Amino acid sequence: MTRIALLGAGLIGREHAELLASHPEVEIAAVCDPSPEAASLAERLSVPHRTDYLAMLDEIRPDGAIVALPNQLHAPAAIACIERGVACLIEKPIAESVGAAAQICAAAERYDVPVLVGHQRRHSPDIRAAKQAIESGALGRLVGVNGMTMFDKPTDYFNMEWRRKAGGGVLLINLIHDIDVLRYLVGEIESIRAFTSNAQRGFEVEDTASISIRFVNGALGTFLISDNAVSPWAWEYTSGQALYHPAQPGPSLFLAGSKAALSVSDLYLWRHANEGEHWQHPLVREYRGAPGLPTYLAQLNHFLAVIRREEQPLISARDGRATLAATLAVARAAREDRTVTLSEMLEEDGTEE
Template sequence: MNKLRLAVVGPGLIGKKHIELILQNPECELICIVAPKTDENVEIGRLLNVPLFDALNSMFESLTLDGVIISSPNIFHVEQARECIVRNVPVLIEKPIADSYIEGLALMELIEKNKCPVLVGHHRAYSPIIRVAQKIIQEGRLGQIVVVMGSALFFKPDQYFLDGPWRTQPGGGPILINLIHEIGNLRALCGEISSVQAMTSNNRRKFLVEDTVVINFRFESGALGTFALSDTASSAKSWELTAGENLSYPNYRDEDCYVVSGTNGSLAIPSMRLKYFEKEGERSWWKPLLEAQINYERQDPLAGQLNHFIHVIKGLEKPQVTAFDGLQNLKVIEAIFQSAEQAREISIH
């Protein structure tokens, strides 16, 4: 069986993970990396025994590829994706799909025009946690969803910013880097978001970008939500530290980062502790809730995403997370920025 020939653009934090998964997958192989020719990147290419290109056009002039994974800084996503799409090379674009909704919209139009397979890297869509939680909600076990509470509280070390100084500049803060994953999760669990109300602060790190955010959500279903985000909070209440899907992080199985509550019950995620009333029984805060533990098998969603991308390249599956999905998440993110700047609730049309 011929292996699919893949390139990774941007061998940074997430790029190295993509490379690792490609090397482990028997259906594909790493053909090259694309990045500035710094000493570090030259050494990465040498260790991987693959060529290093400093531009996509020179790569395409030299090699034939089956697919490209773009994991460069956010500001390059659209330009680099466009170079792949016009050549009809399937591409996986790390989130966010673009630096702005307008740029992303133009990219989506190009995708539709060229009929090129494009996948956006909201990898948690492949998580068994999300899929099991969706099933419980869709089965009506929680009743009508009333409210969701979520958090992404963690402490990023100084080295994280020294390794990527762009993370201290506009476009590199935790709203675009981290919160956009949470928006995808919230939409998957509770449906489309109709308005947001947000406050941000950079009081601790003093960078040009936020380090802490609180947001209120209104969903089209009528449900409400609240979320706290901070990359300078020493806490375990984040997806990375509770889900146990990325072994690079410690895991706290007694913690949760979401609680989805409905008229008949609530589900803590990712521990999957379900508390509920009997459907035909009396509901009262005086009455004890029944309890159940929902079991599932933890898997690496990034590995699942790569397998899906391979199937997309082969024409066996359609992209699960499309450019439209990536744009919906980005639209909510832009509304959050706008709400924080204007100190008011922002509707999302």
């Protein structure tokens, strides 16, 4: 059995707890969170409850840890795990700033302890199938990508004040997942231009954003996101893999290359039937889907292999830092009304690669 400690028992932490409790190869070493809800969760699952993660790590010495604490605690908690040789899965974002993320990267590399960042979509069957289609050359050279995440959060979602303030909006909560998928499928981001709006709710934080992206490989992309619009166009719906949302099969991401185009999550590939055909010839459609485990179970299985040092993290700390930097670049590009490069975001912590 692999002994995993859970740091944080909020909404996503409780979901991790249920996954851990139901996995035949996992023992929950402890639930660590000072809240009464965490104590109740630990009691229900018949596992130890602790309130101080430093004391817990030294006392219980788990094989691995899931860090699902508030963002500003990600770096100190992850570094505490790393210094004790404990592999960790850090919920997104990897940290509250690029500089804090760099500290995690440095610690992981100094102590040679693996860190997996919880961008769960990379484990999803639709994203994995899309990646396979791209890597096989079926699309040819990627030219452009267009995507959407459009859904309507309920009014009471914003009863928590931090969700109405800068940093608590649709960019860091939701767009960061889309940015990670774009980096994974299309390639590294070179620069970003963006507009944001809070016109719908009037909160300090944005509720809608439109983004233009230049990728290092020359591909261009656009993305539209809002948490105040009714639509079926979001990975949470189209993949059928989200924990809290109904399945609405269809596409929300469109990739176009020199040989073919692919829509995700429905995974239809469109191409010409014969070489040499062009825009005046009809296209044929192929289904490129593939079976796979549910996303969160696949992520947990991968984390177990990472803990055992059998696999390298699919989303490393440096990967998580780059995704965070690109997401923060969206906010800066909109705020300063200019193009922002990924390199300038990474330069801020003095560790540009």
